[in-house]
Amino acid sequence: MIVKDEERVLGRCLDSVRDLVDEVIIVDTGSSDRTQEIASHYTPHVYHFLWKDDFAAARNFSFEQATKEYIMWLDADDVLYEQDRNKLADLKQSLSWEPDAIICDYQLAFDTAGNATTNSRRYRLIKRSQGYRWHNPVHEYLDVTGGKVLQSDIAVSHHRVGDHSARNMRILQQWIARGGKLEGRMLFFYANELLDQQRYLEAMECYETYFQEPSGYREDRIAACGKLAECYHHLGRKEKKIDSLFKSFHYDVPHADICCTIARSFEDRGEWALAIYWYSRALESREPDGYMGVVNIAYRTWVPHVQLCLCFANLGLLQQAFEHNEHALSYLPGETNLLENKRRLEIALGI
Template sequence: MVTVSLCMIVKNEEKILARCLDSIGDLADEIIIVDTGSRDRTKEIAARYTDKIYDFQWIRDFAAARNFAFSKAACDYIYSADADEVLDESNREKFRALKENLVPEVEIVQMYYANQLSFGTVYNFDKELRPKLFKRLRTFCWIEPVHETVRLSPVVFDSDIEITHLPQGSHAGRDLEIFYQIAAEGKALSCRLKNMYAKELMISGTAENFQKAERYFTQIADSEDTEPEQMKEAVCVLVKAARIRGDYLKMYRYAMKDIASEGVSEVCFELGEYYFGQKEYQEAAIWYYNAAYETQSILNIHSGGDFPLMRLADCYEKMGMYEQAKGYRQQAREWSRSVKEM
């Protein structure tokens, strides 16, 4: 049977840390807790489960904190968990069976991260596979019978273990402030992080978050070097940011960049929101219809689903067309159920 180090980075998690450790702690062979500056009883609670508790000065870098935690591990595999995760009894048994049967060739085990859509997270799926268990020491081996080379891609196993995500609230404010600070300091964001920044804004961003991000995404949208996919993401952010501020000229200028090519649901929905705010319900309904039926979402799945469908219902109610409104509300409910079942 393989051994597992449970590695966690925590801060002010006194309300939920015990719940997490009660569900997974006894399945690990060692527990490593890295605290990034708690001011509550987090470390006191952690001490009930392990004496391997380390302090790490927070530098607005989750990767650095996780790397520090991983450096303290000594077992065959490392399980990376957050305090807001829970394994129910069925999945505890699957985890126990995985430990007993895992072959050493496997370097990464993916598990299902579930309950995502309930808390306004940056992800557009209620359940998705994520890498959670990592082989601590990787063995390189040669492959191919001729023109041999070293295998660089990890051996990944997709398990059926399902982790329930139960945060106390959205982490969007914390994450968006980190994104803003990185951009404000002139540091480069990878394509992946640019996508995550735009996605988190469109899913959970406040008016203040959009105001802070607008300059950065304007630079992306106006650059001749921006790839088409990143251009569309930036335009989505700018159209919403400009609408919120009441700068409708800028809203239209960037919306047309998207509509002139292949439109996306987020931009169509924002145009619908503009016309709805102007009480031009027939025009708003056209854009909401385009968001729901004629385009695809790229950042916030709701922009192409229940959001425009509910707004269509609102438009038809305003126009006194109550049967149509009822039908769209029903479609919105059905869409929400279908997404939960994905």
């Protein structure tokens, strides 16, 4: 782990894995709070690393301190809950071959009941002898090209503390000033930071440049289509927004979030039949095998049903509207607006 000023969350993270791992490596990059003291209660392996605005460098240093066969990396605001602790323990006991990397779920957002609503997948455990390295000073990633990979359903839950957009942009701008070239994933990540800072025109130009490159990760390309559409939305260029969404079909089957965004565009025009078509496609979509990108589960569960209720109601098809509202309630029982929809639709249908 690399840490800085994580006294609020470090103990929670380490408590969730301390009995499952054979050593704990903590690399502190300049804490001014009790982070180092807390870390020392869990491990004697607490190291100091002079921060140089480069997450990959810090993570690579942390990997260099490890001595066991496999390395599992975590952030201080990550945690393994009991179900996933049990899965990790079972994996350690039952692993019958030696993969070079193990992919785990990374849960990024949660509903009020604690259920994951947004998920991605990351290379989480790495065979140390392979010498895999981290790349990029920010939005760093592990390159395990050519490695033997095991897919696991173990989930690491991430409860982010704070907004890091300003920090990320500062690191990227410093990297550019030092001669870093904006291309490939770095161009994609830079565009994302521009979008987060609502610099829509600049972000749009970067995404368009990114698409001119001959190759790229499938997940990045699809995400860029959705983000470019968001830029065009804010810039008032509705036709270009739709074009950007359809562009994602060059890279994969239609994804639920893309289908919902297309549907919403038609809904905003009052083109209810077309909106219904695309919300229905969202409900039919499935996450492709091996997909590593961010997936918002709501876009293939309750969101399409809520909007289909509205679309059918606008067409006067109240029975279909009622049925979709019921489906939405199965995901969000007790949701006030949905319960009010149910009451009104029951009155209108004479139920």
